[in-house]
Amino acid sequence: GENVEQHPSTLSVQEGDSAVIKCTYSDSASNYFPWYKQELGKRPQLIIDIRSNVGEKKDQRIAVTLNKTAKHFSLHITETQPEDSAVYFCAASLAGGTSYGKLTFGQGTILTVHP
Amino acid sequence: AAGVIQSPRHLIKEKRETATLKCYPIPRHDTVYWYQQGPGQDPQFLISFYEKMQSDKGSIPDRFSAQQFSDYHSELNMSSLELGDSALYFCASSRSGPLYEQYFGPGTRLTVT
Numbered sequence: 001g002e003n004v005e006q007h008p009s010t011l012s013v014q015e016g017d018s019a020v021i022k023c024t025y026s027d028s029a030s031n032y033f034p035w036y037k038q039e040l041g042k043r044p045q046l047i048i049d050i051r052s053n054v055g056e057k058k059d060q061r062i063a064v065t066l067n068k069t070a071k072h073f074s075l076h077i078t079e080t081q082p083e084d085s086a087v088y089f090c091a092a093s094l095a096g097g098t099s100y101g102k103l104t105f106g107q108g109t110i111l112t113v114h115p
Numbered sequence: 116a117a118g119v120i121q122s123p124r125h126l127i128k129e130k131r132e133t134a135t136l137k138c139y140p141i142p143r144h145d146t147v148y149w150y151q152q153g154p155g156q157d158p159q160f161l162i163s164f165y166e167k168m169q170s171d172k173g174s175i176p177d178r179f180s181a182q183q184f185s186d187y188h189s190e191l192n193m194s195s196l197e198l199g200d201s202a203l204y205f206c207a208s209s210r211s212g213p214l215y216e217q218y219f220g221p222g223t224r225l226t227v228t
Contacts, residue, residue: 042221101146
């Protein structure tokens with residue numbers, strides 16, 4: 001089955017700096033890659049996603065890049081703010097065949113933004 | 116905008132008891148997914164349903180079963196509860212087609228004592 005590795009496990013930045021979180025996946029057939037933000041005890045919130053026919057997607061301060069050949073994708077947050085502090089999860093999904101969109105998550109990155 | 120609804124939000128059970136978790140997807144969403152998240156862990160896929168049929172199965176114990184009803188809500192039934200079943204259980208829903216975004220409910224925190 002699919003395996004997703006996420007790095008780093010913790011990331012500490014100063015307010016205004018950029019943050020980058022990287023993920024690799026094992027199944028080259030995976031074609032959907034969402035990112036979720038989760039605050040303690042709360043639900044995972046979808047913040048951005050990318051599909052395999054696109055190399056990059058941006059939404060205000062957040063961007064995601066996908067390299068299908070290398071099987072890795074990254075989350076970029078610019079101008080970080082204290083409210084960006086949370087756990088971030090990447091995920092991969094395979095659509096088609098016997099799979100129907102189940103998400104395989106990375107291990108998570110604890111992002112701390114210091115004022 | 117309407118979100119995924121889960122009930123109950125908190126549940127305390129003793130070992131060997133049974134529990135039923137309910138999920139009401141976003142209107143017009145016909146696919147439901149169940150995930151289990153232990154403390155400090157990433158969410159683990161349990162099972163999913165599309166148009167009331169089981170569409171995929173993950174690491175769900177045989178003691179657990181689930182179904183999706185005609186109104187698209189779903190229930191996760193857990194029997195012979197063990198201490199290790201203590202976790203956050205999330206339901207997520209999406210529209211038709213597996214490439215549509217999955218939106219998570221607030222979760223049910225199950226504590227087994």
